[in-house]
Amino acid sequence: MSDTDPDTIPPESPQADDYALSRKDVSAILQALDTEDREALVALMDPLHPADIADLLEQVNAFDRTRLIRLYGREFDGEILSELDESIREEVIAALSPAVLADAVRELDSDDVVDLLEDLEEPQQEAILDALDDDDRAVVEQSLSYPEYSAGRLMQREVVMAPEHWTVGDAIDFLRTAENLPEQFYHVTLVDPRMRPVANVTLGKLMASPRAVPLADITEDTFHKIDVLQDEADVAYAFNQYHLISAPVIDADERLVGQITIDDAMAVLDEEHEEDILRLAGVGEESSLSDNVVDTTRQRLPWLGVNLVTAILASLVIAQFEAAIAQVVALAVLMPIVASMGGNAGTQSLTVAVRALATKDLTGANVWRVIRRECLVGLINGVVFAVVMGIVGVIWFGSPALGYVIAAAMVVNLVVAGLAGTGIPIVLEKLGIDPALASGAFVTTVTDVVGFFAFLGLAVIVLL
Amino acid sequence: MSDTDPDTIPPESPQADDYALSRKDVSAILQALDTEDREALVALMDPLHPADIADLLEQVNAFDRTRLIRLYGREFDGEILSELDESIREEVIAALSPAVLADAVRELDSDDVVDLLEDLEEPQQEAILDALDDDDRAVVEQSLSYPEYSAGRLMQREVVMAPEHWTVGDAIDFLRTAENLPEQFYHVTLVDPRMRPVANVTLGKLMASPRAVPLADITEDTFHKIDVLQDEADVAYAFNQYHLISAPVIDADERLVGQITIDDAMAVLDEEHEEDILRLAGVGEESSLSDNVVDTTRQRLPWLGVNLVTAILASLVIAQFEAAIAQVVALAVLMPIVASMGGNAGTQSLTVAVRALATKDLTGANVWRVIRRECLVGLINGVVFAVVMGIVGVIWFGSPALGYVIAAAMVVNLVVAGLAGTGIPIVLEKLGIDPALASGAFVTTVTDVVGFFAFLGLAVIVLL
Incomplete structure (x- = not known):
């Protein structure tokens, strides 16, 4: 490449801030697709990195996706498959002609083929394995013999x-x-x-x-x-x-x-x-933007079901105090505040604890210090918001006693939130359950139940 | 190294699964510290990677930390400073003698020194800059002239x-x-x-x-x-x-x-x-396990304050229906369920949207499809839980009308949750506000307010 060659820095070279596909690119490509202009399509797609093409395929709808793959034809690069979200990988593989699929797969490194195969159904797996040379096939099948999510699946066989x-x-x-x-x-x-x-x-x-x-x-x-x-x-x-x-x-x-x-x-x-x-957040960990409505509903439903059970549990606590609420309706107005503050403080503590467990920062050496810290933080924040809510209670409902009750319930619930938010993830981890998955439901159950019980219980003692 | 050399695979070589400091290591080190046995301490710390020593310093309490640094003395490696959590870095630097600090810093690459300096106060910055050669100092000062969190701060100057x-x-x-x-x-x-x-x-x-x-x-x-x-x-x-x-x-x-x-x-x-x-989760992003109680309280308080405001807003909605609640106390018992389900569904949608924005998967090309999907998912989940709650309402309170009301409110709130959970992060991103930071408060406000209003409002129309 000579110094005067104007191609030295091609004007199309990737610029610093255009990592994502521009909206303009996408519409130009969709237009080429609508006019079935294969030449224009290939010219537009050619400068794109396989990861960007994969993003493009994820962003367009299923109808355009299939048309695009058909029109793009033999240019289809194996790496695009590797970069695609799992939720639409099967659909894309099904849309490729056997010859294009075989070409695409043969370009890939063995670890990428393994990654591709892991999530496919049997017939598609066979189609891809058949496209490989015998040697490559043997290497891929050996890798697949290691457990999912193990180093054996992740590694490449080639070592210098x-x-x-x-x-x-x-x-x-x-x-x-x-x-x-x-x-x-x-x-x-x-x-x-x-x-x-x-x-x-x-x-x-x-x-x-x-x-x-x-x-x-x-x-x-x-x-x-x-x-x-x-x-x-x-x-x-x-x-x-x-x-x-x-x-x-x-x-x-x-x-x-x-x-x-x-x-x-x-x-x-x-x-x-x-x-x-x-x-x-209680979303299935495999979820992605490309999932369809049915898959998405199925992923979200179980967690909402768990939440319904815990919400009903909290309602059962409230039901114990129906008589008190009927006498002092202000209790019904104020009680969600105590529960909500506890839920938020608990989520704060549990998120910090879950992350610290994941990064191995929370260990036997500091577990008690961390629990003590979280409870103390809960106590201090509890006192601050107790004062605020006490004043709000007095001004709003003109009842100092109601102010005391909500203040005391706030302190109790925020300390409990710190304790539950830290303790529950630690216990789940010890039991071999992923704390990220299950802690939220337990912690908000605790803070809801304690929040309603402390507030309504104290109200019965003090006010009635 | 000859083939028969027994040191070829030292017995102390890192094993596959001991990435984290073992509890035994930590207690042995603390024991060496208590007996002020410098030789034993150095022998125990020597095989540890600087990242593990940093973890150790983070896990012990402040008193042990200072004693450990003093006893370890000149062995202190500059990389330990790089690996340390920012919250205790200043404390550790203050505990090092000027000579040890100078030695430690001189070992580091320029980009690591920059990383170290960024978060320090002026006097400590000066102490470290003074320890550098003039050339290194110039390079470091040049890097510091780039904005925080820019590529200029992250890069190393050395390029082949x-x-x-x-x-x-x-x-x-x-x-x-x-x-x-x-x-x-x-x-x-x-x-x-x-x-x-x-x-x-x-x-x-x-x-x-x-x-x-x-x-x-x-x-x-x-x-x-x-x-x-x-x-x-x-x-x-x-x-x-x-x-x-x-x-x-x-x-x-x-x-x-x-x-x-x-x-x-x-x-x-x-x-x-x-x-x-x-x-x-509404936790200050700089938070870490090594933060003390005061810092932690200060990080968590603002978000809890925001939550208090939104909770009071929701309570103001409830207050509009005091008369209805006084007549039918069951409303007070059931209303948190509708709000809670909406909050959870909203959090699900918003987490997916925030992640998709961060990974540039949610773009102009698919934004309407995603919003439609989230609303549809909310509708389907809403209908499922409406049926469940309708039945629960009838069985629990023996009132079919109450069952209809909670069922209808559930559908409304879950559709709104899908809409708000997706729409709010997108709008915030457009306004240049980090959607991860602010979406939660907005979305739960919407689901609380809509949940209480839909349930209590419908109850007034249908039941009274």
Whole structure:
């Protein structure tokens, strides 16, 4: 490429802030589709990254999606499939002609094919496996034999390795003559005679060192082996905690079976966070924007059902105080405030606790200190809002006694919220239940029940 | 390292599943501290990664923390500071002697020093800047001149670059003789004569190609430039979307000023998610387990204050129906159920919408389809729970009319929840307000007000 070549920086090169598909791109593409102008379509789609094409397919409706795939035809890239949301992957695969699908899949790395296959139904799995060479098929089937969400599913089989006694020169000569090196690699992994990984050498260090230097002298300080059965969430945690770029995966005999690279770990970290956020909100963790109405309803219904039960439980508490409410209707007006404040404070504590458990920051060493802190915070906030609500109660209903009652109930419920918000996730974690999934229902039940009971109970004692 | 060397796999090498500090480690360390046994302490801490030592410091109480830092003394590694939670970083820096602090800081890369300085008060900033060489200090001060949370703050200045007309041989010769190559690098960035980056060549490709090949022939397909003023959250998004390993950072004239690597992008992605989760729960996004009671109270109070206002608003709605409640106390018993179900359904919709906005999946192309879907889901779930609650109402209170009322209110509130849960985050995003931060308060206000109003209003019409 010469200095004067005007193509050196093509005007279409990605600009700093256009990561997302622009609305203009989308309408131009849909127009090409409406006029069935294949040439224009391909010209518009060509500069797009497969991840952006996948986003496009997710954003258009099912009818346009199928038409687009048909018109785009043989240009369809395998990576688009990898990037697609699972909810529409099956639909897209079904829309591809067998020849296009086979071409698309053959372009992919083995770990991407595994990722693709995991979520498909049997017949589609077979169609994709049939498209592969025998060797690739064997590798993919072996990976599928590891449990879902394990390091074995996440890893790639291709590792560039060298015997631990080699020198820099040996390694360079090997790399120059080796065929089939992976597209991307960052380390040479040193192995002992039994194929157990012992250290990593970065390519940068390799290039910068004299040929005579033994590889063992320029290994990286941080070296972390990953068990093939390790949960992928823990793998992502290790990459983030120790700033790993790639890590060897070992089997039960500590032998090297593959490697995981940081880009895959980053994708897992992203998914895990997404799951946690959705679970905390009581949404099925697999949910996505591309889900249809039926799937979405099915995901949301169970949590709403749980919430209905807990809401009825709270109503049963209120029902015990019907006589009091009939006498002092102000109680009915004020009681949701106490419950609502408790629910919010409980959600605050539980979110902090769930995250701290996920990042392994909440441990035996500090659990009691954290619980004490949350209760104290609840107490202080409780007192602040007790004063505010006491005053509101007096001004609104002209009854100092009602002010005392709501103030006292507020303090009780906010302390309980701190205790339940921290304690419940910890207990669930100990029991092996995902605290992100179940804590919310328990904590709001506690704060609703305690909130109504404390307020109405105190009211009966003080006011009647 | 010979094959028979028993140190080849040290027995202390990190095992696959001990990422977190074990409780045993912590108690052994605390015991060494209590007996002031410096030798034992250093022996216990030595095998730990700086990230684990930072975790340890976060988990022990302030008293032990200071004693530990004093006893550990000169062994204190600069990376520990980088890994520490911001809430206790100042405290730890204050506990270090000036000599230990200077040593620790000098070990760090420039981007880590910048990260460290950002959150410190003036006097501590000065102490650290004074510890640096003049060159490093200039680099750090230049980085600090970029806005907070920009690519300029995140990037490292060190980039390995080559003129675009070089061959593989030129690059290899350069790398072999270059001094001061970065500790970790994965690409050689090709630049034009005006220092504008035009492509990346991976080190793996460089090693595997014959010397005569022009670098321009072996560049990576995916190449993404990042503006120095780009928000770091968008940088992390681009790395995740396009599977980047490193990307050049450019100034307004498109000149190369630094680079960002995936490990930094992964850390940002992790922080952004954490912030979103905490914001959705109404917890200050900077909150951490190491915060003290006062800081924690201060972070939580504002959101609880907002919630109090919205709860009072809902109570004002209830107050309009005092006469009805006095006549039919069952209304007071049942009304929280309608509000609670709406709140939960609204939270579900809003969480999905906030995430979809953050991942740029919710766009102009699909916004109406998503809103329609959420309303339809609300309608279906509303009908399901309307039937259930209608039956419960009839059985519990023996009043079919009450059953109709709660059923109808449930349908109304769940449709409104879907509409508000999707619409409010979208409107906030359009107004430039972070939807994760503010949506919750608005949505629950809507579902509370609509829930109480629909239920009590219908009750007045039907029952009285």
